[in-house]
Amino acid sequence: MPLVRYRKVVILGHRSVGKTSLAHQFVKGEFLECYDPTVENAYSKIVTLGKDEFHLHLVDTAGQDEYSILPYSFIVGIHGYVLVYSVTSLHSFHIIENLYQKLHQGHGKTQLPVVLVGNKADLSSDREVQAVQGKKLAESWGATFMESSAREHQLTQSIFTRVIQEIARVENSYEQDHRCCLM
Numbered sequence: 001m002p003l004v005r006y007r008k009v010v011i012l013g014h015r016s017v018g019k020t021s022l023a024h025q026f027v028k029g030e031f032l033e034c035y036d037p038t039v040e041n042a043y044s045k046i047v048t049l050g051k052d053e054f055h056l057h058l059v060d061t062a063g064q065d066e067y068s069i070l071p072y073s074f075i076v077g078i079h080g081y082v083l084v085y086s087v088t089s090l091h092s093f094h095i096i097e098n099l100y101q102k103l104h105q106g107h108g109k110t111q112l113p114v115v116l117v118g119n120k121a122d123l124s125s126d127r128e129v130q131a132v133q134g135k136k137l138a139e140s141w142g143a144t145f146m147e148s149s150a151r152e153h154q155l156t157q158s159i160f161t162r163v164i165q166e167i168a169r170v171e172n173s174y175e176q177d178h179r180c181c182l183m
């Protein structure tokens, strides 16, 4: 029987960017039309990647702004992050830059397993953030970037499988950096 590895991932971003909709589409396979502000919610799903199985625990958080203080529970015991902005809101893009800085300070690490998501890409006529801006920001963090729409199940699957892969990639790079060398 394959070993099931536990991965806890926090979804963060400004209000109404689609955090709940992405998690709900991924876990339940349906799009939420209505907007109901989140306080905090959790989702679980078993994800199979090749021969490996993961118990993915998703924490869907309340919308953050530039003044939000991130609680320790968003730092300690968290394996990875999905940081979401809406391509229809430049403000939400600025908030995500600010959130990343707070996470970075909280962890005190040079590299964090992060997938940066520009959501609501289906609303092309309302676009305020270009894909190239998201790509550039993610590159500056050494993170992965994707645009998505919570209407598309396949896209949400790519986001959450990608964050599992990012966690493994960052863990491996730390192991290599800290490998003991006998002289």
Ligand SMILES: Nc1nc2c(ncn2[C@@H]2O[C@H](COP(=O)(O)OP(=O)(O)OP(=O)(O)O)[C@@H](O)[C@H]2O)c(=O)[nH]1
Binding pocket: 013, 014, 015, 016, 017, 018, 019, 020, 021, 022, 032, 033, 034, 035, 036, 037, 038, 039, 061, 062, 063, 064, 119, 120, 121, 122, 123, 148, 149, 150, 151
């Ligand atoms: N067209 C479109 N609408 C979306 C998308 N994602 C979310 N929405 C809509 O945007 C609104 C807000 O979505 P939520 O998922 O509740 O946003 P949230 O980030 O969880 O909001 P908070 O709980 O306030 O932090 C809802 O009306 C959704 O139907 C998307 O990809 N495309």
